[in-house]
Amino acid sequence: MKLVTTLIPLLPLFGFVVTLLLGKRFFGRRAHILSCLVVTAAWALSMYVFWHVFTHQKEPLHITLFTWVASGSLHVTWGYLVDTLTAVMLLIVGTIGMLVHYYSIGYMKGDEGYYRFFAYLNLFMFAMFVLVLADSYLLMFLGWEGVGLCSYLLISFWFRKQSASQAGKKAFLVNRVGDFGFTLGMLLIFLTVGTLQFTGVFAAAGAGKIGSGTMTWICLLLFAGAVGKSAQFPLHVWLPDAMEGPTPVSALIHAATMVNAGVYMVARSYPLFLHSHAAMLVVMGIGTFTAIYAALIALTQNDIKRVIAYSTISSLGFMFMALGAGAWAAGIFYLLVHGFFKGLLFLASGSVIHAMSGEQDMRRMGGLRKKIPLTFWTMLAGAVAMAGIIPLSGFWAKDEIIGGAFSGGYYVVWAVGIVTAFITAIYMFRLIFLTFWGDNRATPEVQQHIHESPAVMTAPLVILAVPAAVLGMIVGLPPESGWIHRFLQPVFFSVESEKFSWVGTGGLLMLVSLAVVLVGVYIAYVMYVRRRELPATVAGRVPWAYQASFHKFYMDEFYEAAVIRRTIGLASWLWTFVDVKIIDGAVNGLAWLWEHFALLIRPLQTGRVQNYALAIFGGMLVLVIVIRWVWGA
């Protein structure tokens, strides 16, 4: 078992190294072979581990490989913790990772950086596995930073494109802000508890060794890291721009795995958050706000990938809403199904883009449902799941979250959740109707080339559509006491699952959310199929609302003015004043000093021997006087 678990991150690492070093020369167009092989093996091993955990549910697996840091009182080992939460994460990461690798064979075909892409994908898998398996905050942080690095590398994969490389930098820098909070949180943990290993920290938390103020700080700082990594407000600005990366990257990193790291981290820190109600409120608040904020923006975006990007931000907000409201299992349940249907949506959008010869603007799409039926049906499945329509998986998870908020007494949160679900249905089906209904609005040459994607790309779509459709029912029923809730019970030990009644509050809430979503779908149908002039009219009626939504509530502009310009100004000042005047001045000044000193002494060297002879005589005289009268007197 130890070997199996150790191999899971190791295999992709091996794949990365080999593919990167030898890929160009030896593999060329077949660079995907090793990396896909490796990732399939890692997936198989993850399934094995999952099965093992499934049959030994009460005993988490502790594996220690070697001592990593032994410096003074800081002692951290490189080890893995495998409990039910880890198993769920392995399921998502392994499966979607593998499917994305195969999808990329088709999507990235012919690209000149083919081998580089697969190498980076493998590196990402390594880092993500480490993150998920880690048994200490420090090791998790290593994986955390690793996925951040891969995100940068993959977003700016087409680095010659200015916007892509800038997006990569933006992602990395914004992430870093969150990471700073994470680091401070770790520091605080270490100072308070003396260890960074999960077992040690959670034991100390349980024994009440951490003061409540400190605990709140720790939780908030850790959450700051999650805000950055999982693109919550106000550190969400990198995710939409991250769509510059190839679509498989968007699917893997920015939908199904990396952005989940923040949620996973908060979930993992459950024993800490238990003791800080304030922190949980903050988590819930930010999650809820982000959910509706992102949904409002998604309403007006024209790029198909951006809509899905904002929907991801919104979904992550839902997950944090769940965790903050105390519905831990519900949040992880949503994470699980979301990984599948969001990954599906991204990959399907990639298929659409591929069919449209690279076009991503929905205003130039249309009528694709007859032409690329496979993509259409799978994407529709994803959209239905996303919107939360029974009986697909999104419905069960999302409903449980807002139901959990309601039963926790957070009625405002519930209301916001309902409104967000409504808006989600609208923009999701706006996407579907604009892309697949009506007449095609692209140029004739593009229209001629519309074709269904190759099997390597459509197969993952079909494979993902299955869990998007049925996983919710399989693992989530009956609500709040389904298989997944019981599976996660050892991790979220003190959460009592309420008795859900189909004919009581629970059932009623379910009907309300379903109704709201169906109304949203209908509105989208009316606006984008029946009466196409409606969107423009509505936008004309409330131009301020439309502009605010279209410009992402001016967050980027705000950051530009408040942060970026000031930083650049500071840098400029440091350059022109401190560096040029002070530092260069000091160095040049020293040289000048030396030069003038030399100029002073120069006249001594006259070139005339007689002067030198005089110097000799003078010196001798001094010596004689000193010896005779001064020394030894």
Next chain:
Amino acid sequence: MNAVDWYLLLAMLLFCIGAYGVLARRNVILIVMCLELMLNAVNIALVAMSNFMPGIAGRGVLFALFIITLAAAEVTVGLAIVIANYRNKRSVQADEFNRLKG
């Protein structure tokens, strides 16, 4: 004031005159002459000391003999240098030889 002191006084005066000449004269030939004067002054001192001080007789005189020989050789070489220098610079003024001036 012993008898030897008068000779030493003479030697000292001659040495100082010679030293002054070496340092302050401009004509290089005169400098070489003063250099000789210095050497001879030392000779006087040596011979006088050898005569008046106890010890092996003639020791100082022997040393003076060496100095005379060496002075002769040195003057040969020195004048050869002066002539070589004259051939290059066409001058015997000491302060004109300042090509090594920094």
